[in-house]
Amino acid sequence: MHTLGNHLNFEQTTLIKTQYDLKHAINDGSLFLMGNGYLGMRGTFMEAKKADYAGIIVTDTWDNADGKWEELSTVMNGLFADLKIDGRSIFERPWTDFKRTLDLTTGITTRDVTIQLDDVNVNIKEEKFASMDDHHVIGMRVSITADGPVDLALIQGIDADVWSLNGTHLKEVSFDSNDLGLYSQARLSSAQDIIAVATQCNVHEIGKQPLSITSKTHISLHPDTPYAWEQIMVVTSSHETKDPTLWVQKKLEDLAPYDSLKTASIKAWKEKWVPFDVRIKGDDTDDFALKFNTYHALIATPTHKPLPIGARGLSAQSYQGAAFWDQEIYNMPMYLYAQPDVAKNLLLYRYHTLDGAREKAKKHGYEGAFYAWISGKTGKELCPDFFFKDVLSGRPIRNHFNLWQIHISFDVGFAVLRYVKQHQDEAFMRDYGLEMLIEISRFLASRVAFIPHRDRYEIIRVQGPDEYHENVDNNAFTNYQAHYVLKETLQALDEYTPKNPAILPRDDELELWQSIDAKLYLPKVNEAGLLEQFDGYFDLESIVPAHKVTERLIDPEEYYGYPNGITVFTQCLKQADTVQLFSVHPELFDEEVQRTNYHYYEPRTLHFSSLSPTTHALVAARLGLVDEAYKHMKKALFIDLLNTNEAVSGGTFIGGMHTANNGASWAVVAEGFAGVAYDDGLVMNPHLPNAWESITLPLYINGALRTFEITHKTIERTDESSGPIAIRIQGTPHTLNSGEKITYTHSS
């Protein structure tokens, strides 16, 4: 067994914890999360309730219960079960021999615990899984044994009094039962959707409380009479079926036995893993941690229909279960390289939310598509105007994520272009992509200002990815990203005809776009080789290392940014926008410039965004700054495992899995250390960390999955599929057939 820290261990592909403490329930519930992109069941135990942060979060259940936060709902928990003596839960008694596990390859979690009663010890073995085969199903099997005689009451049922961040979503909750199991239905508070949950379990003495239905079974345990039960929950909503209650009833009737469900799920998981099964030789911990992050990236991603990846996946309601730019910039690369269908599905989500983006543009006086900063099902803006709290005054802070962080639109356009270029999906471009690009360019054209005095277009009053500095002009990341998308759109207009020609730009529009293409201000590198993050950034107070600025905190929960946080008038960054720019556009600046800027900005960066470590690791690895890259990669790999990020900021709960970091960890290995890129063909410029011997990397290229084993000196193609693959290594073109190996030397 290998130690990870924080009482976590692993063995092969299994995460193990042998200590239980309610204080860690929020975090452990996320780490041991089960899920399948449709739902996430937090890693809590059968007896867990609201106070233990039990929650089953189902996608496509957005609801606004408190008038402010629209978020995914936590549905009724159909896997509730407790064991009681004289009405009191035995789990209140001392626990010994505790052990919980999560097998990343199968998604199965277990708990093994012995409860010390007065005269007898009861051992409980709990096994759960969210089916990867049938997304509506979560199964549980529990077996209990005692070392002496004891009579227990098993209380099984559906608990509707669940953990919810912002208000009670479940209204008009009703319960029912029949021979097959228990049923519950609820109506979402504002969305009015119907949620139905059914649980297959023992049906004996039915008890109905306002927020639960239970079945009671009397169990007499002896050393020679262990007891076991299975409990299977199904869930759906009115987004999926007209009559959810009928649907779950039918589902229970047709339900396969527990073992069949489990086997099917394991099989689906096995297939799921194939394209994502990266192996790191040389450091088992890194290998495991990467797998852990990939597991969470996968279960966070809806694949059943075009829906967003939540910034905390389905691990908690924080960040509203909604997509940010994270989806296109951090989660997308893994799918682009390993399973492009999923990438396409995510882009289709952005296509289906174009109307929301159009509405947002219109609302603020612009044209085209201004994508929501926080995007749920419809793409309407979910980000409230007042987000964080000034903890010193108790007053809400008006952050302008929803209004000034306009790069989101260009990030979406950038992802469209990446997908189409890399997979030559011309049909997608015609049917969806071009329309998105046109609408994004239209938005840009309505958003720029022409400054006669400087004879150029500028992008004024924005917020870059470094969210601590709001209301800035000509943010380098934003301007370059916008320009790239506009330029490529103009080119695409020559090459493609959109399915919907009504969307095409008018002549006067096209003329304006060409003028913007020619005269949009693109900040240049100064004499010192530096690219200014935004106009006036270099005039701000320089504090190196950035962390010293935290000495100015009055309250540890203070928000660091706009309008009057400790970083606002300093060069201290949440994350570095120029490094971010290099991560997406390495082609724009030569490596020397990128290195100079990396060394300038990194010490000024607080890395208080969970997005920062992977960006820095990726860019540093590409630049051959391997030790620096590995340092940031280590941080990225353990953000969740070691719980290094805060759960609360500016008074707002932001806990849960860092889904973008989970996905981007894969990208650091592939695009960073393995140096994979797509530039009219596969490129590979590896810079492996010293601690690693090799990376085994499956990549989806030219319509099929290929696998490469990359060492410090060689690149070998290890898949068995036929046909050569063209690949540029350190600038030299090669072709690699199955089994062939190339020796390379480092470029820097």
Add this chain to the structure above:
Amino acid sequence: MHTLGNHLNFEQTTLIKTQYDLKHAINDGSLFLMGNGYLGMRGTFMEAKKADYAGIIVTDTWDNADGKWEELSTVMNGLFADLKIDGRSIFERPWTDFKRTLDLTTGITTRDVTIQLDDVNVNIKEEKFASMDDHHVIGMRVSITADGPVDLALIQGIDADVWSLNGTHLKEVSFDSNDLGLYSQARLSSAQDIIAVATQCNVHEIGKQPLSITSKTHISLHPDTPYAWEQIMVVTSSHETKDPTLWVQKKLEDLAPYDSLKTASIKAWKEKWVPFDVRIKGDDTDDFALKFNTYHALIATPTHKPLPIGARGLSAQSYQGAAFWDQEIYNMPMYLYAQPDVAKNLLLYRYHTLDGAREKAKKHGYEGAFYAWISGKTGKELCPDFFFKDVLSGRPIRNHFNLWQIHISFDVGFAVLRYVKQHQDEAFMRDYGLEMLIEISRFLASRVAFIPHRDRYEIIRVQGPDEYHENVDNNAFTNYQAHYVLKETLQALDEYTPKNPAILPRDDELELWQSIDAKLYLPKVNEAGLLEQFDGYFDLESIVPAHKVTERLIDPEEYYGYPNGITVFTQCLKQADTVQLFSVHPELFDEEVQRTNYHYYEPRTLHFSSLSPTTHALVAARLGLVDEAYKHMKKALFIDLLNTNEAVSGGTFIGGMHTANNGASWAVVAEGFAGVAYDDGLVMNPHLPNAWESITLPLYINGALRTFEITHKTIERTDESSGPIAIRIQGTPHTLNSGEKITYTHSS
């Protein structure tokens, strides 16, 4: 004697107070201020020191002692005198029969007080004046009597340990004496200028301390042996003479006797008053209060050379003794109508500070003249970036008065145009005015943004006169004022040739200016008849009456505005920019629109700027809303007398006389209630308050002073100069000769 409130009374033209309390020393020192535009001696008594807020503020002594605030210096106090028994000041004993006065027509202040010693009462009569005849001179005469025998020590001298707001300006202080008196010299902390003070007084036992020089005289008082002395101080600086110490020595040698100095000052004051001697019949208190405000406006205005009017005049160092837009908008009208030479002198000050304005424009990436928000001698920006303090966190607040309140430049241009139009001073236009207008237009052209999407120029990211809302776009006041100046500049370019032709716009510049003139966005009145103060204002929370918003204060000293004060996300205003717009451009909107907007904005206005009451009084009076106007006028007249404004805001001391309000009170009477305007000739549309019978109003027209007596029904010309005056009354042209009277009827 008439009661004013706050223990203040008046009799004819004399302000009287019969109660003394150190708690009121800051305010009383301002109310009883003596001055002459060159210096201000605070209304404190001979024995007053730092703790009593004694201070003599001399113009043109800007210095930065604390690294942040450049302000006028308080010079050495040469009128210090104390009476002692056994080394203790007799002023520490009980005071009775206290009475202090300030005669507004002569500028003479007095104190009469009886000090109760153990066995005897000592009566002290103190008289002081700052000479209006010789600006470097302040005189004092004191006579003391006792009702029994008592021996006193008179300590006279120069005290350099004076009240100073932000740091110690007086460095390297040295002292000297000769037969004529005492001398002191000091060097200003950062400015390095030399200040010299000399005092003519008894020269007996000389005592030198680090920060003072004194002369000690032994006095034996009996009921039949009163004692009196005169003490005369002179002051200058190295801005005026090469060797200030030599200059003050020479000055003492040549000094006329006290009575001659006093007579000369009284004579000068009498002449000074002639053009400003407005009389209000029907309400003696209003009449007195107006005179009080005019007195303070006059002593705040430098006339000896082109220097700014400080926002607190020379009554305190707050607001840095520097000019704001107040000078052009609030103080200028009185001079435009009563003494145009002073108006011209103030405009020359703006001309001489053009380089400072050019430098500021350049620093921020613009062209032309961006006038300083806080303008001292050179016109360089004195406004610190961090001004107020967030009293809840203790952190400084970045207000953007110096960067975003760009209307200052257009206000200066507006004043140039007013002066030239009203007095047909074509020479001024050619020699100075046109250059200023060109540079201001040049600044505008470099500051606008063209928004292709809306096919118009916009002015983005500004702060209007309502300072609570920073970072707004298309502030109606700013856009209209900018457009007016640009349009008039283009016209002036056709009519005049500047002395310096190098300043003329290039052809491409001119083309741009014409384009801006044609396409600058000028917000229009909406369907409800309302003009939006800035883009998005109507979307903010409406709180009526505005004062209810103060319930949200956490700390009474909180700054109300940007970035997170209580008003920021509401429609609550410090002062109303649209009403402000009507005050300077009544011609732009018909009266109905102005009334609709007045009624909308007034209840949303907190009037927490001392500039707000006169603006509202002026506009309301013009619109015939007489009771409303009179309510605001009453407030304006008593801002200082009743001390209704705060002395501290956001942790910054802002006490002292409200000089703009002092001057604008005159403007409300003339331009508001008397309805005077200049529109290619004199216009008069009176709306007198019900409480007033008549206004007697001298006006400088066609090169001479004329006087009008305006009642509710008639306008009579009462001066004796010859020649007719053309005047439009309620739209009808008339000519008025001396002694002629016209009956008018109200237009509304």
